[in-house]
Each structure stands twice: as structure tokens, then as C-alpha cells.
Amino acid sequence: MMRTSASAILLLILLSQCTKDRPDPGDLSSITYQPHAYQVTAPVTFPQMEIPADNPMTEEGIDLGRRLFFDPILSADSTMACASCHLPQSSFTDNLPVSPGIDGINGRRSAMSLLNVGFYNRGLFWDGRSASLEEQALLPVEDQVELHHSWTRVVEDLKRHPDYPEKFREAFGIKNTSEITKELAAKAIAQFERTLISSGNSKFDRVQRQEAFFTDEELNGYIMFFDRGSGFPDAECAHCHNAPLFTTNEYINNGIEDIQDLTDFPDMGRGAITAKTIDNGRFRVPTLRNLAFTAPYMHDGRFKTLDEVLDHYLSGGHNQLNKDALIYPLKLSEEQKSDLKAFILTLTDPDFLTNPAYQNPFD
Numbered sequence: 109m110m111r112t113s114a115s116a117i118l119l120l121i122l123l124s125q126c127t128k129d130r131p132d133p134g135d136l137s138s139i140t141y142q143p144h145a146y147q148v149t150a151p152v153t154f155p156q157m158e159i160p161a162d163n164p165m166t167e168e169g170i171d172l173g174r175r176l177f178f179d180p181i182l183s184a185d186s187t188m189a190c191a192s193c194h195l196p197q198s199s200f201t202d203n204l205p206v207s208p209g210i211d212g213i214n215g216r217r218s219a220m221s222l223l224n225v226g227f228y229n230r231g232l233f234w235d236g237r238s239a240s241l242e243e244q245a246l247l248p249v250e251d252q253v254e255l256h257h258s259w260t261r262v263v264e265d266l267k268r269h270p271d272y273p274e275k276f277r278e279a280f281g282i283k284n285t286s287e288i289t290k291e292l293a294a295k296a297i298a299q300f301e302r303t304l305i306s307s308g309n310s311k312f313d314r315v316q317r318q319e320a321f322f323t324d325e326e327l328n329g330y331i332m333f334f335d336r337g338s339g340f341p342d343a344e345c346a347h348c349h350n351a352p353l354f355t356t357n358e359y360i361n362n363g364i365e366d367i368q369d370l371t372d373f374p375d376m377g378r379g380a381i382t383a384k385t386i387d388n389g390r391f392r393v394p395t396l397r398n399l400a401f402t403a404p405y406m407h408d409g410r411f412k413t414l415d416e417v418l419d420h421y422l423s424g425g426h427n428q429l430n431k432d433a434l435i436y437p438l439k440l441s442e443e444q445k446s447d448l449k450a451f452i453l454t455l456t457d458p459d460f461l462t463n464p465a466y467q468n469p470f471d
């Protein structure tokens with residue numbers, strides 16, 4: 109008896125010695141944690157961006173988020189990343205009516221541009237079902253159609269990866285690889301998304317700063333867009349697509365669906381979230397910035413060109429009980445329609461697409 113317990117104690121001592129001597133492979137505490145605060149810069153006309161107190165932006169967090177955004181490690185078969193549907197050269201959409209996920213199955217809605225997404229604080233997605241970028245970033249990974257993966261496995265892969273543990277340490281000060289979580293990954297992605305801001309170099313922004321002048325056509329379009337009168341018909345656009353973000357982010361039925369009854373919408377949109385019939389067919393107003401790169405248009409990508417969009421608004425759309433009163437047949441001539449288009453295209457911002465900070469870090 110004595111002998112066994114003595115050797116058991118010896119074994120315990122040896123074991124504890126052993127763990128003391130061999131360093132914990134997950135230990136990250138020797139890597140410097142010295143995050144650099146990141147200051148959001150936006151055109152002067154923009155509102156203040158709301159940044160959650162528990163996710164301050166840092167250079168290191170943004171760098172990690174950018175990697176995760178472009179890394180197919182987030183998808184089940186390692187073929188797709190966030191960036192597969194949100195491409196920098198397309199103002200962070202994919203130019204498809206609806207987006208196929210990793211299994212080639214189509215989703216039911218059009219990928220949204222992520223331009224200025226950090227300013228959108230009335231719900232994310234076309235139906236507003238997600239409250240924050242941190243919450244949103246968790247969803248595509250486990251979405252059956254999109255990345256069709258599991259966070260448990262993504263987190264395992266991140267922990268085993270040669271670079272990520274160090275990146276999580278630098279961004280969030282974790283002391284051990286075991287502290288990597290999906291929540292931290294989502295925070296990093298959200299930080300990167302908050303940097304996706306208009307360059308301020310679109311013609312519209314330069315005219316605002318009096319560094320450029322509208323052509324006659326653009327000026328006519330501007331007058332109609334903002335209902336400034338002066339002998340031009342109102343186009344009503346700015347009520348929903350107002351400067352500087354060119355969206356109010358409200359939920360609206362703009363009359364694109366040819367149906368009679370509020371229960372007949374093929375996609376209920378906001379109504380499926382609020383469970384109110386009156387919200388059926390309402391979708392969040394999208395921005396009009398950078399439309400030159402984001403075709404096709406609307407939540408289901410039904411319009412291939414801006415001309416088709418304008419023809420819709422000129423026609424006044426289809427009537428339902430909740431169609432917004434500002435959507436009615438407009439009295440614009442063909443020439444005025446093309447002036448309106450000329451104005452909308454002054455919101456084109458190619459510098460946003462080519463900003464080196466937004467490109468694939470693995471290229």
C-alpha cells in the first residue's frame with residue numbers, strides 16, 4: 109500500500125514538473141499586444157459613425173477582419189469567402205441578381221453593396237433582421253446556401269492555422285490560442301466593414317466642396333432629384349434616397365411587384381420580420397452611391413439597367429395598400445429622365461473600388 113501511494117505521489121510530481129517545463133503550445137503571451145487606435149475618416153457631410161463601445165477599431169483588428177473577409181477558410185469546402193459575393197471591384201456586391209452559395213444553390217436575394225455599411229443603424233439586410241455588423245457577420249458561415257459551414261470547425265481551423273493565433277493576439281490581446289472565438293472573428297470582420305466608406309471623390313462630393321461643377325444635364329437632374337422646382341417636375345427620389353448617404357434606411361414598398369394583395373408578395377421582406385401584414389413587400393431603401401458598379405438592381409436584382417429602374421419610377425409602379433405615396437407616375441420627359449440618370453451617376457466613386465486597404469490581402 110505504502111509503496112503504491114508513494115510512487116503515485118512521485119508520478120504526480122513528475123507530471124506537474126513536466127507541464128511546467130514544456131511550454132504550452134497555445135501560449136501567445138510573448139507576442140506584443142499593442143493595438144493602434146483607428147480613426148474613422150469620412151466625407152465632412154457624413155454623420156458620425158456609431159461604433160460599439162465593446163468593439164473599438166484598431167489597425168490590428170481591421171487587418172485581421174480583412175483577412176477573414178477574403179479567406180475561404182470560412183466556407184465548408186474552402187472555395188468561398190465573404191468576398192466571393194462582396195467584391196471590391198463591384199463596390200462589394202457581385203453583379204448577380206441573386207448569389208449562388210458553395211453548393212451552387214441560389215439564394216433568394218441580391219448581395220448588398222457594403223459601401224458605407226457602418227453608417228446603417230436601422231437594421232441590416234434587405235429586411236433589417238440583423239441588428240449589428242457583429243451579429244450579421246456570424247450568419248453567412250452557417251447559412252445553408254451561403255458558406256454552409258459550422259463555426260465550431262472554423263474556430264478549430266483558425267486555432268490550428270500558422271498565422272491566425274498571432275493575429276488574434278495582436279488584435280484582441282488574447283493570451284492563449286484557446287481563447288479564439290467566433291465572436292472575436294465577427295468583431296474583427298465588423299471592424300473591417302466599418303472602414304468601407306466613400307472616398308469623397310465622387311463628382312457629387314466634389315461639387316459640394318465647390319471643387320467641381322455639374323454639367324447642365326447633371327444640374328437639371330439634381331433639381332428633379334431633390335424636388336427643387338425651377339420649372340422642372342419633382343422626381344421625389346431624395347425623400348427616400350437623401351444626401352449624404354443617399355438612403356434613409358427606411359422600410360418601404362416602392363411598388364415593383366405586380367400583385368394585388370398584401371399576402372401575395374413572393375418575398376415578404378420586412379413583414380416576415382415584424383409579422384405585420386402592412387410590412388409585407390417592404391424592403392430597406394438601398395444607397396444610390398456607386399450604382400454604376402452594382403447592377404442588377406433591387407432586392408431580387410430584377411432590373412438590369414438604370415434605365416429600367418427609371419422606367420419603373422416614371423410608371424409609378426404597381427399599386428398595393430402599402431405602396432408609398434411618393435411612388436406615382438412621374439411627369440418626366442425622355443430628356444429629363446436622362447438628366448436624372450446623369451445626376452445619379454455623379455455619385456460614382458471609382459476611388460472606393462481601388463483603395464488598396466480594401467483589396468484581397470492574400471493576392
Ligand code: HEC
Pocket residue numbers: 177182188189190191192193194207208209210215217218219220221222225228231232233234235241244245248249253254255297301
Ligand atoms: C453566397 C453569397 C454571400 C456570401 C458568401 C456572403 N454574403 Fe453577405 N450578403 C449576401 C446577400 C444575398 C445579402 C442580402 C441578404 C438578405 O437581405 O437577406 C447579404 C448581405 C450582407 C450584409 C448586409 C448589408 C446591409 O447593408 O444591410 C452584410 C454586412 C454582409 N452581407 C456581410 C457579409 C460577410 C461579413 C460575409 C462573410 C462572413 C458575407 N456577407 C458572405 C450574399 C453573401
Ligand code: HEC
Pocket residue numbers: 343344345346347348349359360361362364391392393394395396399402404405406407408417418421432433434435452
Ligand atoms: C418612397 C421611397 C422611395 C422613393 C421616392 C424612391 N425610391 Fe428608389 N428605392 C426605394 C426602395 C424601398 C428600394 C428597394 C426596393 C426593393 O429592392 O424591393 C429602392 C431601390 C432603388 C434602386 C435600386 C438600388 C439597388 O442597389 O438595387 C434605385 C437605382 C433607385 N431606387 C432609384 C430611385 C430614383 C432614381 C428615385 C426617384 C425617381 C427613387 N429611387 C425614388 C425607395 C424609394
